[in-house]
Amino acid sequence: MFRRRLSLVLVLLAAAVTLQGLAAVVAVREAERQVVRGRVASDTLQRFVELSSTKQRLRAWATQHQIGAGGAPAERDTLVERMQAQLQSLVALARDAETMGLAEEAPEEHAARLDALRVLTHSVAQLGAAVREMQPLTPEVQASAVWNALTAVFEQSEGRDLRELVAQSIAREQAAMQRERAAADASLARMRALWIGTALALALGALAATLYFGRALRRPLHALADGARALQQGQLHHRINLPGRNEFADAARSMNAMADELERHRQRELQQRQVLEATVRERTADLHQANESLQRTDLRRRQLLADISHELRTPTTAIRGEAEVTLRGGERPASEYREALARIVDISRQQGKVIDDLLAMARTDMETFSVAREPVVLQHQVLDALALATALAAEQGVRLQQQAEATMPEPLTVFGDAQRLTQLVLLLLDNAIRYSHPGGRVDWCLRVQEGSAELLVCDEGIGIPAQELPQVFERHFRGSAARQHRASGSGLGLPIARALAQAHGGTLELQSPWPLGAAEGGTCARLRLPLWHGAQGGHAALLATPNTGMA
Structure with a gap:
């Protein structure tokens, strides 16, 4: 089992690392001990050198004081206290050396150190008492005697030469310092060799374990990885x-x-x-x-609501116009009242037909109309529409005028629905009147053109921009000029008129500006309907009825 073998290897590596750590701890402690011993030896040497230097400065002070060349008592006390402090430091260092085993390793050396410290301690006490009692020389005192006394105080103590004693102590401590430094270097070298050896052993052991487990794990890991990739790619038939x-x-x-x-x-x-x-x-x-x-x-x-609003407006306006014209002024003959009422009845009948159309359009498409097919004289339907548009023109202040041509056309017969044709012509007249300026004129003309009956309804109104002409037959479209001239409107009149024309097999086109080449304004609607086969005539002709005077 891989788990057992892997655990065994990890335990062995952990044990080796633990042993290396213990060995390192022991080596570090030994190295620290050697370093501390070297530091003690170095500090002892330094204190002996400092003591010798302070003793020489104190002797210089004594000489100056005796010859009267200076030497303040404060400086003397400072030097004496410094020598005493240096001796106390040497005594403490000697105790440290004894604690660290230096006395056992070099007992003669340690005994000499203690003896030197004892003699120097006694000498410093004598020096302190002597320099405090020292007075400047007088003429009666012999200089040689004073010099010999000063030399005896500074150079002799307990019958021993202090200079030689200090020199021997410095030499002894230098040797001790060199010895301890060499021991510390040797300890550090042993510790370095131990670390390098154990590190190499661990590295070789880890390398061997890596090679073994690498070879042992390569095949199963590759097989598992291939299987996982196959499952990830949706190859559920793959087996490991x-x-x-x-x-x-x-x-x-x-x-x-x-x-x-x-x-x-x-x-x-x-x-x-x-x-x-x-x-x-x-x-x-x-x-x-x-x-x-x-x-x-x-x-x-x-669409039904919009069509109702649009389609009922024109007949309602015509009825109101007929009523207002009839009521205007004084009493009229009964025949005029009957004619007005007859026109109102015709308009109401047409309005009912419009309502039926709107209901039919709501049920099906806009282009679907109920058209009765029968021969119809187009001139009659044009005159009926003109009669109905008269009241609207008067209300808008627009004149309806037939183009002044002399000839009389023959009856133009088309095959269609009389009431629908009246509605179609009325839509064209209504559109021209509503978008004309007050005091303007709407011209109309009925003629035969290229085998078809052609009705022209032309105004001098606001016109249609050229870029908007392709859209005028779209449902609910109103051009920018139309919206500015007349805020109300649904954009349904021309689409319904074109649908009626197409239902009769004809076409409806608009040209603007009119007349062609004008700077701006004016629109001309051109309605063409196929003539019935019984109709005769191919030359251009005008409606022969005289100008009705409608304005």
Whole structure:
């Protein structure tokens, strides 16, 4: 089992690291001890040198004081206190050396050190008492005697030469310092060799374990990785072949079992998804059809309301105009009242027909109209529409005028619905009147052109910009000039007129500006309807009826 072998190797490596750490701790402590011993030896040497230097300065002070060349008592006390402090430091260092085992390793050296410290301590006490009692020389005192006395105080103590004693102590401490430094260097070298050796041993052991486990783990890890990639790519039929009874074989068997289970789930999910997608497609199609039906219903509803508002405005205005004209002024003959009422009845009948059309358009498309097919003399429907438009023209202050041509056209017969044709012509006249300026004029002309009956309705009104001409027959479109001239309006008149023309097999076109080449303004509507086969005439002709005077 890989786990057991790996655990064993890790335990061995941990034990080796622990041993290395213990050895390092021991080596570090030994090195620290050697370094401290070297520091003690160095400090002892330094204090002996400082003591010798301070003793020489104190002797110089005594000489100056005796010859009267200076030497303040404060400086003397400072030098004496310094020598005493240096001796106390040397005594403490000697005790430290004894504590660290230096006395046992070099007993003669330590005994000499203690003896020197004892003699120097006694000498410093004598020096302190002597220099405090020292007075400047007088002429009666012999200088040689004073010098000998001063030399005896500074150079002799307990019958021993202090200079030689200090020199021997300095030499002895130098040797001790060199010895301790060499011992510290040797300890550091041993510690370095121990670290390098143990580090190499651990590195070789780790390398050997890495090579062994690398070879042992390469094949099962690659097999597991290949299996995982295959599962990630959806290859659920892939199986990992790792025989044996170790951790990797157990993992391979688990992954193979997981692949089997995933493949079964995939098959079930695929079947469920196909059923769900079919159901969703069916429901989506139903919803789409329902949504389209609702949108068409809503669009027809809104169009019906707009068409009702537009289509009922013109007949209502005509009825009001007829009534106002009839009521204007004094009493009239009964025949005039009957004519006015007859016109109002005609307008009302046409209004009822318009309402029927609006209801039909709401149920189907806008282009669908109920058109009765019969021969109709177009001149009669034009005159009826002119009669109905007269009241609207008077209200707007616009004159309706036939183009002044002398010849009389023959009857122009078309095959269609008389009431629809009246409605179509009235829409063209209504559009020209509403978008003319007050005091303007609307010209009309009926003629035969290229085998068809052609009606022209031309105004001097606001005109249509060239870039908006292709859109004028779109439902609810109103040009910028139209909106500025007249805020109200639904943009349905021209689309309905064109639909009526097409229902009769004809065409409706607009030209603006009019006349052609004008700087601005003016629009001309050109309606063409196919003549009935019984109709005769191919040359251009005008309606022969005299100018009715409608203005």
